[in-house]
Amino acid sequence: MNTPEFSTLTVTLVEHVAEVRLNRPDKSNAMNEAMWQEIRQAFEWVDATPEARVAILSGEGKNFCAGIDLAMLASIQQQIAHVDGARSREALRRLILDLQDCLSSIERCRKPVIAAIQGACVGGALDLVSCCDMRYAAGDAVFSIKEIDLGMVADVGTLQRLPRLIGEGMTRELAYTGRTVGADEAARLGLINSNFGDFSRLTAEVRAIAQTIAAKSTLAIRGTKDVLNFSRDHSVADGLNYVAGWNAAMLLSSDLSESIVAQREKRAPRFDD
Incomplete structure (x- = not known):
């Protein structure tokens, strides 16, 4: 591109x-x-x-x-x-x-x-x-x-x-x-x-x-950076609450399903951008 x-x-x-x-x-x-x-x-x-x-x-x-x-x-x-x-x-x-x-x-x-x-x-x-x-x-x-x-x-x-x-x-x-x-x-x-x-x-x-x-889940990588940045600037309690909100919204993703299927099929997962 x-x-x-x-x-x-x-x-x-x-x-x-x-x-x-x-x-x-x-x-x-x-x-x-x-x-x-x-x-x-x-x-x-x-x-x-x-x-x-x-x-x-x-x-x-x-x-x-x-x-x-x-x-x-x-x-x-x-x-x-x-x-x-x-x-x-x-x-x-x-x-x-x-x-x-x-x-x-x-x-x-x-x-x-x-x-x-x-x-x-x-x-x-x-x-x-x-x-x-x-x-x-x-x-x-x-x-x-x-x-x-x-x-x-x-x-x-x-x-x-x-x-x-x-x-x-x-x-x-x-x-x-x-x-x-x-x-x-x-x-x-x-x-x-x-x-x-x-x-x-x-x-x-x-x-x-x-x-x-x-090669990792793009959604999980973006979420991890967001949570790390937030947690760095807030208390542990606030950070835990923040990641709970993030995963409540984003945990059940197609990336999670693909990871589980890839492990069962013993292949590398293929994630969307």
């Missing part, structure tokens, strides 16, 4: 696995204005496309992503300029909220999103991958909350999502110091699921994981 075309991304769809690849390798995939918007458009497409059951987020070239494009950062003052300081500050707030929403589109996407990371993953790139369901890296991957070295507070998701991944104390250390974390340490901290060492192995392993997910 046809996939959308973008100026800063490439999107492919092969065997139910979508791949969204950052494609500004000459700029280390730094996130300019177009890329922010196109990330949201790409994951809205993944969400709305039944044939796309899971997505991989990757970066072209030596580095996954160097964070926000500094040229974009430098232009913000001009974008929000107004004779009234209050209106200028409101415009900046709206801009920040929009950038947050561009990345949150990954979290909103009903399909699992897997980040495959090589080289630099710093600043806004860390905000980006923290929205993903899982993160895997090559041995040369490095991570940093770089905003502190620019004299600014990270404001598009890292400070909200990272503590849930690596804990409060370690997040504070990285946010206050801006120090670099290598792939081995990132795996120990739980920032990434695995360090696959070689880049070619990273690519192959992430593709295999995505294909395993794509």
Whole structure:
């Protein structure tokens, strides 16, 4: 099927696995204005496309992503300029909220999103991958909350999502110091699921994981992501109540029937998109 075309991304769809690849390798995939918007458009497409059951987020070239494009950062003052300081500050707030929403589109996407990371993953790139369901890296991957070295507070998701991944104390250390974390340490901290060492192995392993997910019940996968996201942000009691409501509505599906029949016939189940 046809996939959308973008100026800063490439999107492919092969065997139910979508791949969204950052494609500004000459700029280390730094996130300019177009890329922010196109990330949201790409994951809205993944969400709305039944044939796309899971997505991989990757970066072209030596580095996954160097964070926000500094040229974009430098232009913000001009974008929000107004004779009234209050209106200028409101415009900046709206801009920040929009950038947050561009990345949150990954979290909103009903399909699992897997980040495959090589080289630099710093600043806004860390905000980006923290929205993903899982993160895997090559041995040369490095991570940093770089905003502190620019004299600014990270404001598009890292400070909200990272503590849930690596804990409060370690997040504070990285946010206050801006120090670099290598792939081995990132795996120990739980920032990434695995360090696959070689880049070619990273690519192959992430593709295999995505294909395993794509073979599962699409309805069950979407429900599992929804319930996990809800439960993360609510009490255990609220989470249990939520999943009871989900399964009351969706448990008795054609996917459940197909799974039972496939087990009886000793074959792989075949699920609808």
